[in-house]
Amino acid sequence: MGDWLAPVLATFVTLPLLLFLLVYFGVRLFGGRKRAAFYAAVNVATAFFIAAVYFLLTVLFGKSYFIHLLLFLLGLHAAIALGYWRKKGDFRLAEVFRLFWRASFLIFASLYAGLLAYGMVARVAANL
Numbered sequence: 001m002g003d004w005l006a007p008v009l010a011t012f013v014t015l016p017l018l019l020f021l022l023v024y025f026g027v028r029l030f031g032g033r034k035r036a037a038f039y040a041a042v043n044v045a046t047a048f049f050i051a052a053v054y055f056l057l058t059v060l061f062g063k064s065y066f067i068h069l070l071l072f073l074l075g076l077h078a079a080i081a082l083g084y085w086r087k088k089g090d091f092r093l094a095e096v097f098r099l100f101w102r103a104s105f106l107i108f109a110s111l112y113a114g115l116l117a118y119g120m121v122a123r124v125a126a127n128l
Contacts, residue, residue, distance in 0.1 A: 005019070012048050013048055013051045013052055013055065013102065014052065014055075016045050016048035016049045016051075016052050016059065016109075016112065017045075017112075019044065019045050019048055020041045020042075020044075020045040021041070023037075023041040023044045023045065024037050024038060024041035025037075027040045027041070029056055029085075040107045042101075042102060045105070045109075046101055046105040046108065048102075049105065049108040049109050049111075049112050050069070050073075050104065050108050051113050053069070053108050053112050053115060054066060054069055056115040056116065056119060057064075057069075057115065059119070060115065060118065060119050060122065069121055072103065076100060076103060076104065076107070077096075079100050079101045080096060080100045080103060081096045081100075084096050084099065103115045
């Protein structure tokens, strides 16, 4: 059973956009609305975008940025929690985490696209 799990996970870490699209169209196929399908795809793909950015940073720059990414995520969560508390005067962990997860998706999907483009340009320029 484990013979197929590692290649599938490796594919989704390498191509998290593929996972996003598969989840989106899968939820839409089974009767989900567009908004519900989009949020389901965001929720599933965020962890894979974070992993993809970590591995792209490791491959492109030759060292691990795990602690940096972890501190960034903790700081982002703290900033969102503080902003939510200041705006609402209340603290609801579920809502704060949902905002954090969606912000992480936006940030790491953008970072993934930027690092992918940078990596392609850097590899082509190095081979000229």
